[in-house]
Amino acid sequence: MSSTMRAFVLTGPRECSVQEVPVPRAVAGEVVVEVERAGVCGTDVEFFTGAMAYLHQGHSAYPMRLGHEWAGTVTEVGEGVDPAWLGRRVMGDTMLGDRTCRRCRRGHQHTCERRQEVGIRGGRAGALAERLAVPAWSLHALSDPVDAVLGALVEPGGNALRAARATGAGAGDRALVLGPGTIGLLTAMFLRAAGAEVHLLGVDSLDFARGLGFANTWTRETLPGSPFDAVVDATGAAGSPALAVELVEPAGRVVYIGLSGQPSSLDTRALVLKDVTAVGVLSGSPGLAETIAAYASGAVDPRPLVAATVGLGDVGAVLAGERIGGAGPKVHIDPRR
16 A cells, blocks of 8 residues: 555645645554545635634644545554444544543533544544544444435534524424525425425525425515524524524524624624524534434435535635536535546
8 A cells, every 4th residue: 555645735825735645544543534525615615715713713724634524434443443443434523522521521522622623623634635534433334325425415414404403493383594505405404304394595596495495495685574483594694693583583593503704793682582592503513323314214315415526636626616517515525536
């Protein structure tokens, strides 16, 4: 086996290349995975532009290797790892807590103050590479119906599942999702699977969402006055958190999963006077296993979201905003290309 592999390396804002880097080795407690698919997401774009807050808070630094939505096959196991993992198809949790602090011990390792995040935080190399090293405890096995495409959609799906669950919406409820991007559309899919009447609000063409079977798609100008029992903000707009509270019914729920590049203004008097419950969702970690099950059963099928699958050499163009492939919001990378 070669001692080097190809990986996408970000060396500064808008500075990147595909480089030959050392192949990772499975240290004690970890495995090495041959990456078959890796998704590109908005967080990766923020690192590419230099806008990501972690860069300014000391949690991340260039050079770095991106990629936290991935699927692949275990090719090597380290000391203390069950050899049964060898050859298994897997995806992995992005959030790697220290497993010793109070938050980790209480089952909230995704909020650990000392956490690493694969391809994001703490120097943990990501999946835009031919191989990836991660702790064995972070793995989730993929069942046969969940191929590499679906496997690389589990991480964003876990976020969306948690957002949908946080609304409490089901049969007889009307839910509005702000922002028809990847997370917004996945959230809409999980809400639909739960039996809710789903509405989507965007700023321009919503033909793609309609093609996924979401007939109730609106702009701000066309949004009907129907009551919404729950509103999910999956945008990056600073004004959306306040809009969500404005649009939700009294005693309803608002869920925040989108992050703005600047502080949002929200009058908490509106929350109190409408008796609204507000929930923030940071990570898909607690929802990964359920997401895999939902994909395996066919209850949720996110395949149409993938507009194209390209190689490592195309990552820079994707991050720079070049439109590749079809109308879907997600681009996948096959590092073997």
